[in-house]
Amino acid sequence: DEFKSYQSKISNRLVYNYDDFLNLKHKNRSYFSLINKIIENEFIENPLPSKIEEQSFPFYAIYYIATHQCNMKCKHCYMKAGTKLPNEISYNDVKRFFNMLIDVIGKPLDIVLSGGEILTISWINELLNFLRHKKCIVDIYTNGLLLKKDFLLSYSDIINQVQISCEGVSKDTYGYIRGEKNYNSFLSAIELLASLNFNTKLAYLIMPHNFHELTDNIFI
Numbered sequence: 150d151e152f153k154s155y156q157s158k159i160s161n162r163l164v165y166n167y168d169d170f171l172n173l174k175h176k177n178r179s180y181f182s183l184i185n186k187i188i189e190n191e192f193i194e195n196p197l198p199s200k201i202e203e204q205s206f207p208f209y210a211i212y213y214i215a216t217h218q219c220n221m222k223c224k225h226c227y228m229k230a231g232t233k234l235p236n237e238i239s240y241n242d243v244k245r246f247f248n249m250l251i252d253v254i255g256k257p258l259d260i261v262l263s264g265g266e267i268l269t270i271s272w273i274n275e276l277l278n279f280l281r282h283k284k285c286i287v288d289i290y291t292n293g294l295l296l297k298k299d300f301l302l303s304y305s306d307i308i309n310q311v312q313i314s315c316e317g318v319s320k321d322t323y324g325y326i327r328g329e330k331n332y333n334s335f336l337s338a339i340e341l342l343a344s345l346n347f348n349t350k351l352a353y354l355i356m357p358h359n360f361h362e363l364t365d366n367i368f369i
Contacts, residue, residue, distance in 0.1 A: 151182060151183040151186075154180055154183055155183060209254055209256060209258055209259070210258070210259045210260075210261070211250070211258050211259070211260045211261070212260075212261045212263065213243075213260055213261065213262055213263065214263050214264060214265070215238070215243070215262060215263065215264055215265070215267055215270055215276075216233060216234075216237055216264045216265040216266070216267070216269060216270050217230050217231070217232070217233060217234045217237065217264070217265045218230070218231070218232065218233035218234075218237075218264065218265045218266065218269045218270070219231050219264060219265040219266040219269065219292075220266050220269055220292070220294055220295065221266065221292055221294070221327055221328060221331060222328065223316070223326055223327050223328075224325070224326050224327075224358075225316065225326060225354065225356060228265065230264060230265040230266070231265075233265075233269075240272035240275055240276060243276060244276075244279055247260075247279070247280070247283070247285075248283075251283055251285075257283060257284040257285045257286070258280075258283075258285045258286075259285070259286050259287075259288070259309065260280065260285055260286070260287050260288070261287075261288040261290055261312075262276075262287055262288070262289055262290065263290035264290075266291060266292055266294075266295065267289060267290060267291055268289075268291055268295035268296070269295065274303075277304050277307060280307060281304070281306070281307045285307070286307060286308075286309040287304075287307050287308050287309060288308075288309055288310045288311070288312060289308055289310070289311045289312065290312045290314070290352070291311065291312070291313065291314070292313070292314050292327070292331070292335070293311075293313045293334065293335055293337075293338030293339070294331060294334045294335070294338065296311070296338045296341060296342070298341060298345070301341070301342070301345055301347060302345070305345070305347075308347070309348065310347075310348040310349070310350055311342055311347055311348070311349050311350070312349075312350045312351075312352045313335070313338060313339065313342075313349065313350070313351055313352065314352040314354075315327070315335060315351055315352065315353055316353060316354050316356065316358075316359055317358075317359045317362065318351075318353075318362060318367060318368055319362060319367050320332050322358065322359050322361075322362055322367075323335060325358060326356075326358055326359070353368070
């Protein structure tokens with residue numbers, strides 16, 4: 150009965166507010182039960198204020214995809230990244246956005262910078278210098294091919310972590326998914342980060358093509 154009520158009376162609109170539901174609630178028993186469930190789960194536009202105290206966090210995390218441009222052609226890429234899009238956001242727009250966000254939140258941000266390949270953007274140094282001035286911290290999400298020692302040392306005070314995407318640690322698996330010619334550069338990036346004692350994370354997406362690396366203990 151509830152499902153029929155939802156189909157016939159409620160699902161024709163995407164957004165309701167609390168007052169809308171109160172008006173529907175008293176029409177019959179099916180509505181009453183169904184609407185109570187919706188309100189309890191705050192599946193509405195303007196839920197009632199929660200009695201739980203507002204939480205305060207030391208920083209707020211932002212995941213920022215800066216570009217569609219990439220220097221690799223991975224088989225699994227959900228963005229189909231590669232060529233830079235015609236109207237990608239400019240550095241001035243990004244700077245204005247983060248300025249507004251930091252002003253509203255009133256605290257520095259922990260920002261994951263990603264793409265495409267984040268290190269292909271021409272204004273990455275300007276962005277990092279700006280975020281350093283704002284006392285933010287940054288996680289770099291990269292395939293590692295463009296990582297350089299000078300870059301890492303220049304921004305070691307602001308880079309909290311470098312995430313290397315891999316989808317394979319053996320040459321055959323990595324090469325099949327990300328291109329054989331890129332494997333040695335991937336290993337060099339890992340070695341460079343280790344030599345500089347950088348906080349490093351491997352972003353390893355499990356898929357049928359690399360599952361044997363887990364079952365055969367290759368990854369471990």
